Amino acid sequence: MIAFAFEAHLNFFGAKLIDPWNERQRVNEKIKQVFGALEFSPDWQSRPFKGVQAMKELRDIFAHGKPATFEMDEVVEAEAxxxxxxxxxxxxxxxxxxxxxxVLDAYEDLVAVWKIMLARSGMAEFDAMDHGEGGVTYLGDVDQASNTAG
Incomplete structure (x- = not known):
């Protein structure tokens, strides 16, 4: 889920910063484009990027699983x-x-990467929130006598 959330972050910034943005391209291409637009080169060997990278690789293993085989030939001498x-x-x-x-460390890393990306983009956190519309509709006066709890 962390890998999917990271890709969602890439898609968010890609859609905001890159025109046209191709959401269906490979994640490694998304990484190149988004961090290029952010003018930032992540250090994938250090936290927080290392944790996010590990979860991406784990996701790739699950998505493209292959059987693993190995041989082991070891003699162990021990007492009964x-x-x-x-x-x-x-x-x-x-x-x-x-x-x-x-997993908890990687989640912390994901949050840290998000904050780095947000800072590099110049956007405020509010800019990344869902927005909606609302309103108030007047339905009429309430009769206090019939509005008592029993």
């Missing part, structure tokens, strides 16, 4: 019972990115 209950982790490397601590 010493290896009871011990197992090798044969799970995929991406599983660690799903741990709550990593």
């Amino acid at each position: 019972g010493e290896l009871d209950g011990k197992r090798y982790n044969l799970g995929p490397a991406w599983e660690t990115l799903c741990m709550p601590v990593h």
Whole structure:
């Protein structure tokens, strides 16, 4: 979800800053165009961009999953019972990115990236909020005698 939210941020700034904006292009092209328009070169090896990048890569793994195979041939010498209950982790490397601590860190990174993008754009946070219309319609006077709670 963090990767999708980041792409939504890219689409927001792309639509505001780039004419014409192609929402259907690849995310890496969106990144180039939006950060080019913001005149900013993110350091993808450091937070907060590193966390957002990790979630984007995790999203790509899920979307374009491929089987992973490997061979392991290791001899372990141990006393009887010493290896009871011990197992090798044969799970995929991406599983660690799903741990709550990593996801919460990545969410903090997403918020920080949003603030950087907003500052670089010159827009206020209000400019990024949904706006609507409202009004008041007079329906008539209320009869106080019939408006008592019982």
